[in-house]
Amino acid sequence: MSYRIEGATGEWEVVIGLEVHAQISTQAxxxxxxxxxxxxxxxxQVSLVDAAMPGMLPVLNAECIRQAxxxxxxxxxxxxxxxxxxxxxxxxxxxxxxxxxxxxxxxxVGEGAVEIVPDDKHPDRSxxxxxxxxxxxxxxxxxxxxxxxxxxxxxxxxxxxxLMEIVSKPDMxxxxxxxxxxxxxxxxxxxxxxxxxxxxxxxxxxxVNVSVRRAGEPLGTRTETKNVNSVRFVxxxxxxxxxxxxxxxxxxxxxVQETRxxxxxxxxxxxxxxxxxxxxxxxxPDPDLLPLVLTDEFVExxxxxxxxxxxxxxxxxxxxxxxxxxxxxxxxxxxxxARWFEHLLTNSAQRQGKAEGxxxxxxxxxxxxxxxxxxNKHGRSLSDSPISAEAGGELLALVGDGTISGSAxxxxxxxxxxxxxxxxxxxxxxxxTQTSDTGAIEAAVDAILAANxxxxxxxxxxxxxxxxxxxxxxMKAMQGKGNPQLVNQVLKAKL
Amino acid sequence: xxxxxxxxxxxxxxxxxxxxxxxTEVAGAFxxxxxxxxxxxxxxxxxxxDHALAAAAKVDAARAAGEALGPxxxxxxxxxxxxxxxxVQTTAASHILxxxxxxxxxxxxxxxxxxxxxxLGKLNLxxxxxxxxxxxxxxxxxxxxxxxxxxxxxxxxxxxxxxxSAAVAARIAAAATGTDTGxxxxxxxxxxGISGIKPTYGRCSRWGIIAxxxxxxxxxxxxxxxxxxxxxxxxxxxxxxxxSTSLDLPVPAWAAGLSDDLxxxxxxxxxxxxxxxxxxxxxxxxxxxxxxxxxxxxxxxDISLPHTKYALATYYIIAPAEASxxxxxxxxxxxxxxxxxxxxGLQDMYAATRAAGFGDEVKRRILIxxxxxxxxYYDAYYTQAQKVRALISRDFEDAFKQVDVILTPTAPSAAxxxxxKSDDPLEMYLNDVFSVxxxxxxxxxxxxxxGLDRQGLPLGLHLAGRPFDxxxxxxxxxxxxxxxxxxxKPAKWW
Numbered sequence: 001m002s003y004r005i006e007g008a009t010g011e012w013e014v015v016i017g018l019e020v021h022a023q024i025s026t027q028a029x030x031x032x033x034x035x036x037x038x039x040x041x042x043x044x045q046v047s048l049v050d051a052a053m054p055g056m057l058p059v060l061n062a063e064c065i066r067q068a069x070x071x072x073x074x075x076x077x078x079x080x081x082x083x084x085x086x087x088x089x090x091x092x093x094x095x096x097x098x099x100x101x102x103x104x105x106x107x108x109v110g111e112g113a114v115e116i117v118p119d120d121k122h123p124d125r126s127x128x129x130x131x132x133x134x135x136x137x138x139x140x141x142x143x144x145x146x147x148x149x150x151x152x153x154x155x156x157x158x159x160x161x162x163l164m165e166i167v168s169k170p171d172m173x174x175x176x177x178x179x180x181x182x183x184x185x186x187x188x189x190x191x192x193x194x195x196x197x198x199x200x201x202x203x204x205x206x207x208v209n210v211s212v213r214r215a216g217e218p219l220g221t222r223t224e225t226k227n228v229n230s231v232r233f234v235x236x237x238x239x240x241x242x243x244x245x246x247x248x249x250x251x252x253x254x255x256v257q258e259t260r261x262x263x264x265x266x267x268x269x270x271x272x273x274x275x276x277x278x279x280x281x282x283x284x285p286d287p288d289l290l291p292l293v294l295t296d297e298f299v300e301x302x303x304x305x306x307x308x309x310x311x312x313x314x315x316x317x318x319x320x321x322x323x324x325x326x327x328x329x330x331x332x333x334x335x336x337x338a339r340w341f342e343h344l345l346t347n348s349a350q351r352q353g354k355a356e357g358x359x360x361x362x363x364x365x366x367x368x369x370x371x372x373x374x375x376n377k378h379g380r381s382l383s384d385s386p387i388s389a390e391a392g393g394e395l396l397a398l399v400g401d402g403t404i405s406g407s408a409x410x411x412x413x414x415x416x417x418x419x420x421x422x423x424x425x426x427x428x429x430x431x432x433t434q435t436s437d438t439g440a441i442e443a444a445v446d447a448i449l450a451a452n453x454x455x456x457x458x459x460x461x462x463x464x465x466x467x468x469x470x471x472x473x474x475m476k477a478m479q480g481k482g483n484p485q486l487v488n489q490v491l492k493a494k495l
Numbered sequence: 496x497x498x499x500x501x502x503x504x505x506x507x508x509x510x511x512x513x514x515x516x517x518x519t520e521v522a523g524a525f526x527x528x529x530x531x532x533x534x535x536x537x538x539x540x541x542x543x544x545d546h547a548l549a550a551a552a553k554v555d556a557a558r559a560a561g562e563a564l565g566p567x568x569x570x571x572x573x574x575x576x577x578x579x580x581x582x583v584q585t586t587a588a589s590h591i592l593x594x595x596x597x598x599x600x601x602x603x604x605x606x607x608x609x610x611x612x613x614x615l616g617k618l619n620l621x622x623x624x625x626x627x628x629x630x631x632x633x634x635x636x637x638x639x640x641x642x643x644x645x646x647x648x649x650x651x652x653x654x655x656x657x658x659x660s661a662a663v664a665a666r667i668a669a670a671a672t673g674t675d676t677g678x679x680x681x682x683x684x685x686x687x688g689i690s691g692i693k694p695t696y697g698r699c700s701r702w703g704i705i706a707x708x709x710x711x712x713x714x715x716x717x718x719x720x721x722x723x724x725x726x727x728x729x730x731x732x733x734x735x736x737x738x739s740t741s742l743d744l745p746v747p748a749w750a751a752g753l754s755d756d757l758x759x760x761x762x763x764x765x766x767x768x769x770x771x772x773x774x775x776x777x778x779x780x781x782x783x784x785x786x787x788x789x790x791x792x793x794x795x796x797d798i799s800l801p802h803t804k805y806a807l808a809t810y811y812i813i814a815p816a817e818a819s820x821x822x823x824x825x826x827x828x829x830x831x832x833x834x835x836x837x838x839x840g841l842q843d844m845y846a847a848t849r850a851a852g853f854g855d856e857v858k859r860r861i862l863i864x865x866x867x868x869x870x871x872y873y874d875a876y877y878t879q880a881q882k883v884r885a886l887i888s889r890d891f892e893d894a895f896k897q898v899d900v901i902l903t904p905t906a907p908s909a910a911x912x913x914x915x916k917s918d919d920p921l922e923m924y925l926n927d928v929f930s931v932x933x934x935x936x937x938x939x940x941x942x943x944x945x946g947l948d949r950q951g952l953p954l955g956l957h958l959a960g961r962p963f964d965x966x967x968x969x970x971x972x973x974x975x976x977x978x979x980x981x982x983x984k985p986a987k988w989w
Contacts (some may be wrong), residue, residue: 048599052824054592055579055601055703057738089821089868091845098823152841153829282868285875287709287817289739 005212007246012212014242015219016172018234019207021186022164022195024067030059030138030162031101038201042144042155052096057288060085064162065292066347067194068136069302071164074309075131077112079299080181083135084291089282093154094141102137102403106281108292109134114168114188116180123325125134130169139163158202164195170209170219175235175242182206183333187310191335195207204231208262209313210241212249220245221255224270228262237262241269259466302330313338313420321345321360330368340382340389341367347393351387352400363396366409376412381430386420395423407480408432423458436483439488444482445490459495467491499524500666503719504570504726508830511554511569511974518551518558518569521669525571527712528667532640535989536653538662540634541584542616547571550613563819566730566750568611570755572667576617577716578604578625579703581881583614586661587663587705588622588632589891590686590833591852593827601703602735603672603714613793615668618658619796623822623855624707627926629657630917631856638666639687639910639944640985644951647988653926655682660687664985670718670727674704674710677810678906678930681942684717685905685955688944688983690972691717692724695962696937697742699728700735706890708814709740711934719944721972724748728965743961752966755974758792762971763898765800768929770907776948784902784956784975785946791974798894798901802886806932809887812880813935818857819864825852839879854975888936891959901969902957905942909952933959943972944981953983 005012029036032049072079082107087099088311091092112131117123145152166185172178186204196203206229211222225237245255258274277425311330317328331341345363349356371392377387397414398404399490404411404412406429415426427433435441449456450468472473474487501520502510511518533539549758554569579585580595586592591712602610609612621631628651629637639652651921653701654663660683663671674679677691684691692715699714706712716727729749735741764785768779785795827833827848853861869877894901906926916923933940939962944953956975960968 053579053597053830054585054587054595054824055597055701057702059737059739089820089823090840091823091826093826093828096824096829098826099820197903205547232829256694280870282820282865284820284868286815287740288706359611387633490603 003176005242005246007250009250011215012246013215014173014238015170015211015222016178017215017222018168018172018178019209020166020168020182021205021207022166022189022197023203024064024136024162024164024194025196026061026063026067028061028063030061030136034160036161038198038203039054040101040157042153042157044157045157046156050096050156052098053094058101058286060292060329062163064136065108065294066302067192068164069164070192070306071189071194072109072112072134072300073298073303074306075112075114076187077131077134078110078492079109079294080106080108081294082291083298085109086283087286087291089429090279094095094143094150094159096141098139100138101286101289103135106291107135108132114181114184116184117329118174118176118180127177129171129177132138132167132169134166135162137163137165146307151391159427175238178208178238179231179235182234186308187333187335188229191307191309193307199229200231202309206234208237208241210238211255212242212245221257221262223255223258223269225260225262226272233264233448234263235267235269239371243482244269255470264490272383303426307335310335310338317360317364321357323360323364323365327364327368328395331364339380340381342443343389344392344396346401347390348396351393351397352399359396359400362442363408364402365393366396370410370413374417378417387416390417391422396431398423398427400433402436403427405431405434405475405480405482405484407475408434411480432481434481434483436476436486438486439483441486441490442447442476442494444474445470445476445487445494448477454493455495470495498664500528500669502669504567504670504723507563507570508566508568508726508836511558512564512985514558518554518613519548520573521569522551524603525615525667525669532665532989534666536640536661536665537635538619538637538658538665538667538669538724539616540586540588540619540658543583544582544615547613547615552609554611559754565611566726567607567610568973569613570611570669571613571615572607573616573618573659573662573671574604574614575620575656575672575674576628577620577674577705577706580604580614580617583617583703584615585636586792588620588634589853590633591848593633593832595831597703597963599643599703603704603739604701606731606733607672607727609883612730613726614864617851618656618662618671619659621655621660621679621856623705623818623857624674624676624712625818625856625860626654627678627682627923628911628913628916629654633854633855636913637661638913639660640908640987640989641687642953642985642988646950648893649914650815651686651687651913653906653910654843655679655815656683656691656717660689660691662687663719665989670716670723672714672731673807674707674714675912676708676713676714676814677934678927679830680715681930681955681957682926683958686910686940688953688981688985689717689719690721690724690943690976691715692726692941692965692968693939694732694935694965695742697740698732698746698939698965700733700738700741702737704733709821710817711810711814712715712791713731713910717960721969721976722750722753724941724972725753725969729858742963747966749966749969752970753973754970755791755977757788757974760793760900760967760971761796761898762793762895763787763796763798765798765803765894765901766802766904767800768903773906774948776909777907777954778947780954780956781902781904782832786977787978788902790978793971793974796898800887800890800894800932802883803932804891806882806935807924807928809880809883809935810927810931813884814874815860816867817864818875819861819868822853822857822861825849827852831888856920856957867906882979884935887932891932891936891938898965899960900967902960903957905929905955905957907927908956909950916965917950929957939965939968940960941972943975943979945975945979946981947983953981964966
């Protein structure tokens, strides 16, 4: 189903391209040894190079290049064995050198692709979004306007931090696709470990290019909305910008090629500067740096160091582990979730002496419906879960070997969240071990059947839906400790 | 102790090591000479007598303790004010950096201090090393110690390393550092009757040297003679991980390898440099040089460097382009001059600071550089210039298949009278016509004195060699030095 904007004069298509700036996860900056940690006191992570002192020279940090190459390989991109750094010249107080070292003419990574699932409800419908290039460049510093009544201060901690700019092709045609692309890209970067993906800390941000056109017509004039820092805001930007452009065009106006800003409070965009004010950046090769030449061995080392990536993992979860497409999608979307799930799976399988494939579904279901729900209720997420994967594995094993019932497991989980105790301890303390004592179950069933003679009659007359009622009543009478399979067996026999 | 200041690097080092005099005596003698001459010659922007004395005291103590002495132990030198020196004002002779005191020491200057040298002061230069006469300094022009016979008109010591050349020629520094982008070591050396060498691009670290044109800038040595140049350059050169364009090669023992036996050496004479109207004295000096090299056993070969006629135009696109970007950091935000008119915004501050801080020649080159990099002009100027630069390099590569070194004059004339060319930038730029091609190709090259012209002013000969072959250049220079018998010194008039 394609996204269309219903204008007063008919339907419009929207065309979207994203330029994603991702901070490379390294200890040191791109061209200096200064640290890169977020949240440090202003101007405490600044070297002589970052402050552009006279006579200082950039020296490339090899780790940044390794991460850029690994990222390129993770999206099946062309790795350019020969690339070069250029200077992008402009004056601003947060740019000490008066130029940003970037890669215009010869980026390190060429064309690649990212597969997205634009609609969660249709996990089988995917689309491939082309990536034009990835280049490596320096970040700028930060201006602080709220420190002094008449002056602005400059914090150079970010100055020189390494960024990857990942430029997509204009292949997206709806807010959902743009959102899915950014989320997928973030997922891949986090798997690779080349960027922490913390959008609220500015580690990842997107410039959103939007244009609209009538079906079949050439591309319209685009606007670029800068520094949008969440998946939701990217979708909102596309939505607002597309309908704004349609309004302008239908009113007989023209779209101006310009840079715009997104306002998260109002969900709108506003003009920042038009093309006429655009800088002439006077790009030219940085004479302080030699061309960057990569060996085949280096590229192969980067390739060998890649982890299993989300698409491959999702396919494996569906195939080898037999998970539903939905669960596979949820569990692989984030590297940390997948890692947590795999710990859980290994632990659960080991405790039960079974193959992972035999316990995977139960583990996936428990994680996606039980644990996620419970954590959510407590305002927590997997990253700060009080329950470890090992404890989860123990709980699953207790269910798996029949020690406790599924409903008792829910109670145990609640207690685990409250107390942080191990599930075995809780089961013991609360007396939640389920009973497989046929005599006790039969006694309970007899009592229920006797007390509900009318319903027994109705059931026998063909109202089979009442079976669940008898199960429920029996379990209730046994305080949830009856082995559900045995309860079923006994009920069937007695009815 | 005036005779101590007549000594060069080797003589001072050997005299100190042999106990003929102390390093402290040498430093004292030079400090006095500087104090006397500098108010007239203006070679130093700041003097640092304490630095020279402290370095000397260390050397004297080391000698007394029987420790090994460095290759420049006890030698007081001048430091071009383009090298960042920790705790000592570093200005590039520009008002925009007036009062700037670095917290760091350039790699090259540190290596010289490690070799036992001391600093007499920071030497004047053309502002940001842009100029050929030292008249673009914000701290006043340098007066050459040389005067034409029977004249008192002040002459240029050349540029941009004009403070360096004047100080060495006037014997108020035993040697000096220079930097060379298009001829800034070689042309001033030629104008003042001293020797100066610019090594292969990348030999000396650029870390801590205020950048003019990064792909061309190289530090080098300026000294009395070829031997001193070899000693000093040996102390300055070497790989530096802090400079990405630094050559990761061992530094040969140039001084130990010096020999004026040129048998088997082939010397190229490029026919394109025999330009119409070449100054007769310069032409004669060149012919003398050819004869001396033959005498030393070299074979003379006629060669062609067809693209060198475009070298000057190429240089004046590439160097300003890089400079326009390199000098963007002088913006009034973090250090140096800040001119903040009342109620000014950021753009006003930039404009006011840079208008007040940069001299005319610097502004001219920033404008040229900005222009040639602009959208719509980039390919016609910058890209084209890079292509021509590659062709010029190829000319040299082809020539070096036939010959080992190339001999030309260093400059088209002897030093001119100050002010004579300052109204005509193009005329000024022509001073570098012979030195610029080797800069564009990154070749080791040096100037050695060959005699005086009919006005009694020194002339220099220029030798360029294969990349990394400083030794070949130095040896040919030594052969000329020994045969030219150049002993002329400026008569002391200051």
